[in-house]
Amino acid sequence: MAEIVDTGGGGKGDGKVRAKKMSTRVDMTPMVDLGFLLITFFMLATTMTKPTSMTLNVPDKQDKKEEQQTEPLKASKVLTIFMGRNNDIYYLDGVAADDDNAETALKKASYGTEIRDVIFKSKTRINSQNPKDEAGNDPFVVVLKPTPVSTYKNMVDVLDEMAITKTKRYALVDELTDAEKSLLGDRIKPQPEQ
CATH class of the missing domain: 3.30.420 (Nucleotidyltransferase; domain 5)
Structure with missing residues (x-):
């Protein structure tokens, strides 16, 4: 939260009346909390890179041990x-x-x-x-x-x-x-x- 802090001020004995100077100090704790919440949200909401692989077509497994007679390729x-x-x-x-x-x-x-x-x-x-x-x-x-x-x-x-x-x-x-x-x-x- 933002706070207003009195830094003192007033006259130094020279007889002039001066306005009090106020200083502001911003508390960054909520901002840090919000940052960590956003980081956590995006880490949980995104999908990680999945490994890519190539599909390779292979022949079907045959239970029979005998070879099939096929026509030779031309x-x-x-x-x-x-x-x-x-x-x-x-x-x-x-x-x-x-x-x-x-x-x-x-x-x-x-x-x-x-x-x-x-x-x-x-x-x-x-x-x-x-x-x-x-x-x-x-x-x-x-x-x-x-x-x-x-x-x-x-x-x-x-x-x-x-x-x-x-x-x-x-x-x-x-x-x-x-x-x-x-x-x-x-x-x-x-x-x-x-």
């Missing part, structure tokens, strides 16, 4: 993405690595809108040219292949692109075939340290 229905060094992406759209024209079909892209456009175009092309399977799934499949020179961030970025483009059928394969190794060549070899 290369014309597959977009294969190779993650290279320096945040480069190499891809084969509808072409197998052991095909004769794979060297000319291998293209380079970067993360973000460029690879997203590639995925959308390939998805549109493949889904329009091929019918859905018996289960009603689109024929478009993406095969993601990290290489020894790619980073974990590259893999997370590509999985983000699968979520952004709403691609439901993709496979993460960590082994490169001999044809893919020879096709990619020096692009997947570690650079010597200098």
Whole structure:
């Protein structure tokens, strides 16, 4: 509360009459109480940052030990993405690595809108040219292949692109075939340290 305190004052014997000087002192205790109440209220009323995680679609657990016979994937229905060094992406759209024209079909892209456009175009092309399977799934499949020179961030970025483009059928394969190794060549070899 604000208080008015008498500091004395009056004449000093010189004969003049002076008005008393009053001084005010503001008690800050209620203001501090209010501050702590507001801090406590906002701490209790806000939501703390929740950890973010990526959902990863995995196949259903099968109780049967026997393997189901499925039709092998045709290369014309597959977009294969190779993650290279320096945040480069190499891809084969509808072409197998052991095909004769794979060297000319291998293209380079970067993360973000460029690879997203590639995925959308390939998805549109493949889904329009091929019918859905018996289960009603689109024929478009993406095969993601990290290489020894790619980073974990590259893999997370590509999985983000699968979520952004709403691609439901993709496979993460960590082994490169001999044809893919020879096709990619020096692009997947570690650079010597200098």
